[in-house]
Amino acid sequence: MASKQITPTRMELTRLKKKLVTATRGHKLLKDKRDELMRQFLEKVRENKALRERVEAGIAAANKNFLLARAGMQDQVLNTAMLAPKQRVSVESGIENVMSVDIPTFDFKTRTPDQNDMFSYGFAFTSSDLDGAVKSLADIFPDMLKLAECEKGCQLMAVEIEKTRRRVNALEHVMIPELQANIKYISMKLDENERSTQIRLMKVKDMVLKDAHNYETF
Amino acid sequence: MYRIAVLGDRDSIYGFAALGLEVFPVAGTEEGAKTLRRLCEQDYAVIYITEALAEGLAAELDRCRQSLLPAVIPIPGVRGNTGLGINMVKHSVEQAVGSDIIFNGN
Numbered sequence: 001m002a003s004k005q006i007t008p009t010r011m012e013l014t015r016l017k018k019k020l021v022t023a024t025r026g027h028k029l030l031k032d033k034r035d036e037l038m039r040q041f042l043e044k045v046r047e048n049k050a051l052r053e054r055v056e057a058g059i060a061a062a063n064k065n066f067l068l069a070r071a072g073m074q075d076q077v078l079n080t081a082m083l084a085p086k087q088r089v090s091v092e093s094g095i096e097n098v099m100s101v102d103i104p105t106f107d108f109k110t111r112t113p114d115q116n117d118m119f120s121y122g123f124a125f126t127s128s129d130l131d132g133a134v135k136s137l138a139d140i141f142p143d144m145l146k147l148a149e150c151e152k153g154c155q156l157m158a159v160e161i162e163k164t165r166r167r168v169n170a171l172e173h174v175m176i177p178e179l180q181a182n183i184k185y186i187s188m189k190l191d192e193n194e195r196s197t198q199i200r201l202m203k204v205k206d207m208v209l210k211d212a213h214n215y216e217t218f
Numbered sequence: 219m220y221r222i223a224v225l226g227d228r229d230s231i232y233g234f235a236a237l238g239l240e241v242f243p244v245a246g247t248e249e250g251a252k253t254l255r256r257l258c259e260q261d262y263a264v265i266y267i268t269e270a271l272a273e274g275l276a277a278e279l280d281r282c283r284q285s286l287l288p289a290v291i292p293i294p295g296v297r298g299n300t301g302l303g304i305n306m307v308k309h310s311v312e313q314a315v316g317s318d319i320i321f322n323g324n
């Protein structure tokens with residue numbers, strides 16, 4: 001049943017029919033978008049999960065190594081060793097467009113060409129555990145950056161999927177049924193009007209004939 | 219050209235300085251929130267934050283979630299894994315799909 005007052009005119013009917021065509025087409029397109037986004041999202045989120053598990057395990061291992069290194073060294077020595085970092089990482093960020101969702105891509109560059117050139121201290125006064133700890137952290141770093149890219153992509157895609165899903169549902173369960181009901185209401189009303197006009201005309205014809213020739217048609 | 223920041227308690231993050239990331243040791247939640255807000259406005263593409271600190275900054279993290287950059291990524295600190303990072307992934311799945319189909323409630 002139509003929820004609000006609509007005027008049963010031919011013009012309104014044409015307008016609603018056009019609107020229905022647009023809504024149906026929009027619904028189909030949005031549904032396709034949702035399905036494709038969902039497919040890509042699930043792929044990405046699986047990758048995200050695997051990366052996160054790997055990174056968390058890697059960082060936990062590195063933290064263990066750092067703990068050992070700290071145990072074997074004085075705090076001041078450790079602080080001095082880490083005081084002036086030799087390496088510097090900068091990130092180039094690009095934008096990848098996945099089904100009209102912009103997600104960032106990261107590409108990192110190190111200041112020195114050799115990525116392993118990162119020990120900012122002489123090896124004489126620090127424990128060898130520290131070297132191992134720094135190395136283990138460096139090994140996990142590319143994965144960490146990939147994780148950042150993947151996780152951010154997942155978050156942005158999740159927001160977009162939620163939005164698209166709401167739109168699809170609104171079109172499917174509210175807009176389209178309402179339009180169809182209104183169209184049905186108008187066309188029935190118009191038919192009814194037409195029938196009543198027809199009957200009226202027939203009646204008038206009868207009356208006219210009766211007046212002119214004085215005979216009954218039925 | 220963007221930079222990478224690491225935010226958290228000092229013990230958890232000082233190692234990242236050797237890799238060439240910029241470390242910002244913070245003591246408490248309030249200081250953490252202030253620093254995170256400041257970093258979000260600067261040219262940082264990725265901000266790693268320890269899970270222990272991230273727990274108190276849910277509102278800040280939510281705000282960063284919608285924007286393209288920076289990506290705020292929780293990492294486990296020296297006190298171990300609190301599961302916050304994996305929960306954020308779960309949250310994404312729930313938001314997109316409606317129910318958690320990847321982790322199956324684990």
